[in-house]
Amino acid sequence: xxxxxxxxxxxxxxxxxxxxxxxxxxxxxxxxxxxxxxxxxxxxxxxxxxxxxxxxxxxxxxxxxxxxxxxxxxxxxxxxxxxxxxxxxxxxxxxxxxxxxxxxxxxxxxxxxxxxxxxxxxxxxxxxxxxxxxxxxxxxxxxxxxxxxxxxxxxxxxxxxxxxxxxxxxxxxxxxxxxxxxxxxxxxxxxxxxxxxxxxxxxxxxxxxxxxxxxxxxxxxxx
Amino acid sequence: xxxxxxxxxxxxxxxxxxxxxxxxxxxxxxxxxxxxxxxxxxxxxxxxxxxxxxxxxxxxxxxxxxxxxxxxxxxxxxxxxx
Numbered sequence: 001x002x003x004x005x006x007x008x009x010x011x012x013x014x015x016x017x018x019x020x021x022x023x024x025x026x027x028x029x030x031x032x033x034x035x036x037x038x039x040x041x042x043x044x045x046x047x048x049x050x051x052x053x054x055x056x057x058x059x060x061x062x063x064x065x066x067x068x069x070x071x072x073x074x075x076x077x078x079x080x081x082x083x084x085x086x087x088x089x090x091x092x093x094x095x096x097x098x099x100x101x102x103x104x105x106x107x108x109x110x111x112x113x114x115x116x117x118x119x120x121x122x123x124x125x126x127x128x129x130x131x132x133x134x135x136x137x138x139x140x141x142x143x144x145x146x147x148x149x150x151x152x153x154x155x156x157x158x159x160x161x162x163x164x165x166x167x168x169x170x171x172x173x174x175x176x177x178x179x180x181x182x183x184x185x186x187x188x189x190x191x192x193x194x195x196x197x198x199x200x201x202x203x204x205x206x207x208x209x210x211x212x213x214x215x216x217x218x219x220x221x222x223x
Numbered sequence: 224x225x226x227x228x229x230x231x232x233x234x235x236x237x238x239x240x241x242x243x244x245x246x247x248x249x250x251x252x253x254x255x256x257x258x259x260x261x262x263x264x265x266x267x268x269x270x271x272x273x274x275x276x277x278x279x280x281x282x283x284x285x286x287x288x289x290x291x292x293x294x295x296x297x298x299x300x301x302x303x304x305x
């Protein structure tokens with residue numbers, strides 16, 4: 001395990017968030033009550049997803065400039081972890097919505113935007129699996145990945161702000177003004193975002209290494 | 224893993240530093256009677272710490288598994304290289 005400092009940092013921050021996230025004082029707000037602590041777990045999913053998808057696009061662009069199979073593997077595994085985190089984000093958001101807004105799902109622009117964006121990324125996985133030729137698969141899914149990112153990000157962060165929405169950070173609301181002004185919550189929220197994002201990169205790295213190893217073993221068998 | 228001990232100590236120190244503000248909860252003032260309901264009773268009876276302990280154990284277990292997986296993979300990569 002070389003260059004492990006960021007993995008150790010992720011472990012430390014996540015353990016800290018688990019303890020401090022439940023025990024640190026939070027603002028006393030009606031309706032939200034203690035569920036405000038979901039901010040430390042639900043929101044970092046989306047942060048982590050955004051950063052890992054940026055990494056995925058970065059690898060896709062690099063693949064198109066220099067078609068190495070390693071770059072394709074890294075782009076694919078990063079996108080997969082991003083999709084996983086997005087799905088967890090949707091599920092946790094749905095639970096939170098049930099107990100604060102009173103419904104598992106509302107036709108809120110932020111929620112629907114996120115769901116559509118996840119479907120766009122789901123199509124990325126379907127598209128990938130429909131090719132038998134590796135180079136064709138890598139090239140076309142790299143191009144799709146760039147377009148998927150360019151479509152998904154406005155759906156997450158721009159379009160919901162243009163209309164009314166219940167969700168914080170939409171409907172013209174600045175994202176965290178209400179909670180994040182609270183300096184106690186900042187002490188946990190920022191470490192949570194960093195910790196979960198690093199975990200996403202760690203998982204993507206592990207998945208990529210397994211795929212790379214598989215590729216190497218396969219090439220050895222052919223030789 | 225020769226110089227892992229100082230690194231471990233540094234990580235532990237960082238964790239302890241981060242945990243310092245948690246201690247303030249012990250001195251948290253009781254809320255005004257008309258303020259929204261929070262899990263004060265849970266804290267007073269001390270049971271919330273049970274949940275915190277359980278979550279910490281679960282998370283630590285998962286992270287430990289991830290670390291061991293990472294190491295196994297590193298070993299395998301070395302083997303394939305040779």
